[in-house]
Amino acid sequence: MRERCKGALPLADTDATFDDFLPEALRFRSPAPLVDIGANLTHDSFARDLEAVVQRSRAANVTTLIVTGTDLAHAEQAVALAQRFPGVYATAGVHPHDASRWDTDLAAGMAELHRRPEVVAVGECGLDFNRNFSTPAEQEHAFEAQLGLAAESGKPLFIHERDAGRRMREMLKTWRDDIADAVVHCFTADRDTLHGYLDLDLHIGLTGWICDERRGHHLRELVKEIPLERLMVETDCPYLLPRDLPAKLKGRRNEPALLPWIVREIAHWRSNDEAELGRATSETAIRFFRLPLNGEPQDNGRPPQES
Known part of the structure; x- marks a missing residue:
């Protein structure tokens, strides 16, 4: 989920260190290694302390980060971060807010990024009929094109959907046999929409x-x-800072080190053991994104189609 804003979120204190940025009450450590499948680390608010952010995620046992690429420039930045930090990977897509910019040059640039080993998914792409920064027709056109890129590359889809569940399901249904896998990230919709996606x-x-x-x-x-x-599980940082944290956070910027708190909350409402939930979601993410396992990338069982 990404909201369009005129300026960056408040920056972290430039003098803050790895140890003192988070209050002690917010220095969580997951009992199981976690994968944050949606971290917007190319956001301006991370520019001054990115290395410390990654260090804090490691200290919290959030060992793998998928950095979201929402347009060509940010996807290229996400790839650069994946090259810089072990355990960091990238997605590459065009967010529905920016669907009006879709053209042949952008399609070619995305296809080129999807050939990069650092890129583990096509997206963030999808439909957002809540704000309609691009028209529904423009959004559907760009999403259809990216469904095609996912089919060609064999990589899974990282999907954004807001107030567009019915149309999203209709479009996905026609492509479901052609795409490897798909995740609806930052799910917030109702029961009928959920079960439509699960179906x-x-x-x-x-x-x-x-x-x-x-x-x-x-x-x-x-x-x-x-x-x-x-x-x-995901933070969608710097957005969606959990409102029930046990201490206040200066700047109110969400970051991957806070993912264990979200996992704890989900585990509570599912009546799961926190460690069990953490292990299961990480195993699912490793399998879904075909992340390296024992040094070897996984195969999704579906060879890319000829372009």
């Missing part, structure tokens, strides 16, 4: 939205209905 054999990404007492109550009931093998 299409999609995965579901959950964020700190579930920690929001104002709008996350329905998710607390729905999480039990998501099969554990279809569930993944």
